[in-house]
Amino acid sequence: MAIITLTRQPGSMGDEIGMLVARRLGYVYYDKKEIEKRIIAKGLPREEFVKFDERKPSILDRFTKNRDRYLNYLSSVILEIAKEGNCVIMGRGAFIFLRDVPNHITLRFVSTMKKRLEHIKEVTGITNDKVGEKFIADSDKRQRAFYKSCFKYDLNDLSLIYAAINTALCPPDMLADMIVAGITSNVTPKIDADGRKRVEELILAQEMTNKLIFENGLHIDELWVMVHDKRITLHGLTSFHATVERAVTILESEYSGYEVQSEIHCVQDTRFSKA
Template sequence: MKTIITIGRQYGSGGREIGKLLSEKLGIGYYDKELLRKAAQDSGLCEKVMESFDERPKSLLYSIAMDTYMFSLPGMGATDSLEQQVYLATFESIRRVAEEGSCVIIGRCADYTLADNENLLKIFITAPMEQRMERVSQRKELTRDKAKQLITRTDKRRASYYEYYSSQRWGQVDTYDCCIDSSLLGVEGTVEFIAKLVEMKEK
């Protein structure tokens, strides 16, 4: 039996690191930025354009500014939205990697995209703001105030993206199979905990 693990995460909670270590522990695929590269290759969209829209809410002004790019892409006309094409390309890549076998997928509405997959395990990683500020300030070499601003801005962006495309509440408990505060067990302890969940699910 294969298990597809999707991880939503508050910025600075360690969700990405947890996902990476979990994939290594279980010996399964890991997809984060890799999804963008795969989506770009499969769709013909520029990878830089994919990154520009990655987990970002709709931006009318930016979409208008990028409209001319659409005319250079085969099969796309004036009525197509570049942002929509990026989302659909990512959506298709998520579906493809899930079909290939067990894996960990970070963010990008993967839990919603794969909602009909019976092998899905939906995880959301949280942590107290103080701990997230400490992690981000060290990683990005920012003051605590600047780190908090970045955290707030990034979480707002992720929530807007998720809620726009899924019509579900980002971070709401009943949206996921399990919500975990990574500060309780630490990164490695959280990895062990999720690995146990996977083991129980596959029995």
């Protein structure tokens, strides 16, 4: 079993190659439509999904809890898909949520502007080059803004990517064959078992995040819960030490047998202080 996540430049044929890989491996392919369906089924209104999905949110939405709600639903769905295994997930920041899972492989597809423009014109029906180039530029801008706003991640940074593949240099069928061969020959039973364990820990960490933020209403910005073996580590920002103590107490009482350690920083909110 492997978990494959993909990102692609619009027009690079990443979707087509991703579907070929899934078909040849017998995996399930998850694109925007499938992920949207799962998120909305969990209770997030479709209008909220559209506001944030691979686009830059408005200034108002960036400073409300709406983005956090969207990311919470998105993370839950990505982790559920990963637990099911044998999957290929396109976009949506999936590779960031799964970045330290041993049986997770992430690839990025890129191409030349000429090839991207040819493909965009083919699939959209656009006939004018200038219109096609603007379509690509706008899509690139939205994609970059989404990753920067939601994950503080620069798409030009390849440090989390196994390989960036130039699809202009090789036919899609050949690229799919190369990817499938690499996965089937390198994902061993041990790597698979380690990956399953790590996904379970990530799901548990997500559950803990929900408990602290949504069930108990604790005000911790950028909360990140890490679970490794029997240790829980909390990261984030808050204004009160009492909030940190409350978070630790909740997790210790709810998850006996786990050691809870806080790395949450307490900062003074000076926005309303007098000079």
